[in-house]
Amino acid sequence: MSELAVSVVGMSKVYPVPFSRRAVVAVRELNLAIASGEVYGLLGPNGSGKSTTLKMILGLVPPSRGRAEIFGRASSDVASRESVGFLPESPYFPKYLTGTETLRFYGKLCGLRGERLRARVGELLELVGLASAADRRLSGYSKGMLQRIGLAQALVNEPRLLVLDEPTAGVDPAGSRDIRDLILRLKERGTTVLLSSHLLEQVQEVCDRVGILANGVLVREGRVEELLAVENQTELILENAPAELLMQIAALASTSGARLVEQRKPQTTLERLFLEATQPEDSSKRRTSNAEHRRSD
Amino acid sequence: MQQQQHRAFSFRRVAAIASITLTELTRLRVFYVLLIFALVLIGSSMFMARMTFQQEFQVLKDISLGAMSLFTSILAIVGTARLLPQDVDDRAVYTILAKPVPRFEYIAGKLGGVLSLLAISMLVMTALFCAVLFARQQAVLAATAHQMTGLPPQELSDALANVRASTFNSSLLPAILLVYIKAAIVASLTLFISTFATSTIFTIVVAVFVYFIGHLQATARAFWLSEHGGGWASRTFLAVVALLFPDLQLFDGVDHLVAGTAIPMALFVKTAALGCFYVVIYLLLATAVFSGKEL
Numbered sequence: 001m002s003e004l005a006v007s008v009v010g011m012s013k014v015y016p017v018p019f020s021r022r023a024v025v026a027v028r029e030l031n032l033a034i035a036s037g038e039v040y041g042l043l044g045p046n047g048s049g050k051s052t053t054l055k056m057i058l059g060l061v062p063p064s065r066g067r068a069e070i071f072g073r074a075s076s077d078v079a080s081r082e083s084v085g086f087l088p089e090s091p092y093f094p095k096y097l098t099g100t101e102t103l104r105f106y107g108k109l110c111g112l113r114g115e116r117l118r119a120r121v122g123e124l125l126e127l128v129g130l131a132s133a134a135d136r137r138l139s140g141y142s143k144g145m146l147q148r149i150g151l152a153q154a155l156v157n158e159p160r161l162l163v164l165d166e167p168t169a170g171v172d173p174a175g176s177r178d179i180r181d182l183i184l185r186l187k188e189r190g191t192t193v194l195l196s197s198h199l200l201e202q203v204q205e206v207c208d209r210v211g212i213l214a215n216g217v218l219v220r221e222g223r224v225e226e227l228l229a230v231e232n233q234t235e236l237i238l239e240n241a242p243a244e245l246l247m248q249i250a251a252l253a254s255t256s257g258a259r260l261v262e263q264r265k266p267q268t269t270l271e272r273l274f275l276e277a278t279q280p281e282d283s284s285k286r287r288t289s290n291a292e293h294r295r296s297d
Numbered sequence: 298m299q300q301q302q303h304r305a306f307s308f309r310r311v312a313a314i315a316s317i318t319l320t321e322l323t324r325l326r327v328f329y330v331l332l333i334f335a336l337v338l339i340g341s342s343m344f345m346a347r348m349t350f351q352q353e354f355q356v357l358k359d360i361s362l363g364a365m366s367l368f369t370s371i372l373a374i375v376g377t378a379r380l381l382p383q384d385v386d387d388r389a390v391y392t393i394l395a396k397p398v399p400r401f402e403y404i405a406g407k408l409g410g411v412l413s414l415l416a417i418s419m420l421v422m423t424a425l426f427c428a429v430l431f432a433r434q435q436a437v438l439a440a441t442a443h444q445m446t447g448l449p450p451q452e453l454s455d456a457l458a459n460v461r462a463s464t465f466n467s468s469l470l471p472a473i474l475l476v477y478i479k480a481a482i483v484a485s486l487t488l489f490i491s492t493f494a495t496s497t498i499f500t501i502v503v504a505v506f507v508y509f510i511g512h513l514q515a516t517a518r519a520f521w522l523s524e525h526g527g528g529w530a531s532r533t534f535l536a537v538v539a540l541l542f543p544d545l546q547l548f549d550g551v552d553h554l555v556a557g558t559a560i561p562m563a564l565f566v567k568t569a570a571l572g573c574f575y576v577v578i579y580l581l582l583a584t585a586v587f588s589g590k591e592l
Contacts, residue, residue, distance in 0.1 A: 092389050
């Protein structure tokens with residue numbers, strides 16, 4: 001078995017209610033094992049315990065019971081965060097800093113300095129597509145740009161584990177697509193990604209495995225294709241098929257005891273339509289080809 | 298990227314947090330307003346009623362040191378009270394503590410930023426104060442020389458030396474340093490309060506309360522000792538009170554300054570060491586509370 005990036009064993013979080021015997025259970029007896037290089041999606045409705053789980057994994061909130069480890073080190077150990085990058089939901093960065101200054105600050109916290117820091121900051125600004133806005137104050141950044149600078153600060157120490165809490169919240173479809181493309185590029189480089197989201201289509205597209213939290217309990221977990229597959233059905237997509245062929249297939253299916261459930265034209269997604277309509281031709285072609293490339297994977 | 302060995306304490310990380318905190322604080326309008334207040338107050342002392350030059354310099358020093366002490370204390374309370382709650386509210390604390398930054402370094406960096414701001418404020422106010430004092434000294438010297446025209450040179454020289462001795466003396470620098478140390482105590486105390494306070498207003502109210510108690514503590518202690526004697530129980534109680542409410546009156550060197558007497562070096566060192574002790578104690582207490590805090 002490959003090295004575990006995240007290991008959570010019997011972890012619970014209980015918040016006592018002041019002046020009452022009652023307590024709120026945010027997370028109950030959670031067990032997670034995320035392999036190195038995997039992209040894992042934590043799903044769940046609002047208040048299901050996703051953010052609390054991420055904070056406990058990062059050591060920002062102590063669990064009431066159980067333990068969490070990052071690459072074999074207890075997450076309560078500050079040193080475990082050397083290999084972690086985190087983007088919280090709707091992060092705030094000082095508006096008076098420029099993109100470069102923001103990344104320099106986070107780089108210094110990770111022990112970078114001098115030429116190494118300068119080079120890393122430039123590299124990250126390129127990576128998230130903010131090189132042209134590097135010297136602009138964050139007060140002039142759009143929501144999508146702020147999210148990208150947030151992603152860049154999370155990557156400043158070249159983390160082996162990237163934790164993203166609702167990474168595309170409030171970002172338009174193009175920005176959202178950019179973030180997804182970035183996650184896929186990081187996956188290719190071997191970075192483990194743990195993300196929480198309630199945008200299911202997005203999770204489906206990038207995650208290898210997902211876990212679904214409801215009321216603090218992990219109710220489902222598994223590989224995306226296994227969880228989504230309808231076991232007794234098969235999907236065929238034909239190109240340039242004449243009507244006679246379709247009729248022959250339908251007849252063949254009925255003679256063999258199978259039932260043709262549905263025959264329809266495949267549809268593009270609303271997102272792809274949006275991107276094709278709003279992006280320059282070159283980039284929309286590139287995005288389409290990226291999407292097709294991923295589908296063929 | 299090649300991973301570096303994690304250091305349990307890194308001065309660079311503390312300096313990075315202190316630097317960004319200072320930048321954030323200098324953007325507070327209250328900082329500029331306070332400086333303007335200080336400017337107005339020190340400037341207004343130039344237009345006081347006619348007095349002898351000794352009285353004039355004494356009043357000028359008294360008002361200026363008092364204003365410095367008051368404004369730096371207000372700045373320490375107002376500037377510090379909102380630092381932690383604001384970082385927690387807008388989640389900036391998550392991005393910082395998700396890096397390999399121990400909570401002690403985060404707290405120390407925040408305090409470092411406030412202390413830097415106070416140091417800059419003190420430098421500006423001291424420079425202004427010295428400039429006003431120097432200007433008044435020059436005016437008085439010129440007036441004295443004019444009034445004593447025709448008198449023997451030795452008499453004139455003595456009179457001018459007398460004027461110079463009344464303006465800048467050896468108590469000036471220690472008194473200013475003690476004002477800074479007092480502001481540092483107030484800042485670290487406010488930071489400690491903010492780690493468990495439920496709101497910024499609560500922090501400010503409690504810090505102001507402790508500030509006033511701190512100025513009355515010496516009198517209250519003397520009264521308590523006269524009533525209850527100096528037994529161990531009394532002394533223990535007073536030690537706890539002294540920890541909760543630092544004796545801020547100790548840091549007012551104005552009396553020496555006004556009287557023109559030098560603050561004894563031993564007394565200055567002892568008082569400064571006590572101030573540093575308070576700052577460290579409050580920093581450690583703030584770290585202890587913040588470490589157990591649910592973010």
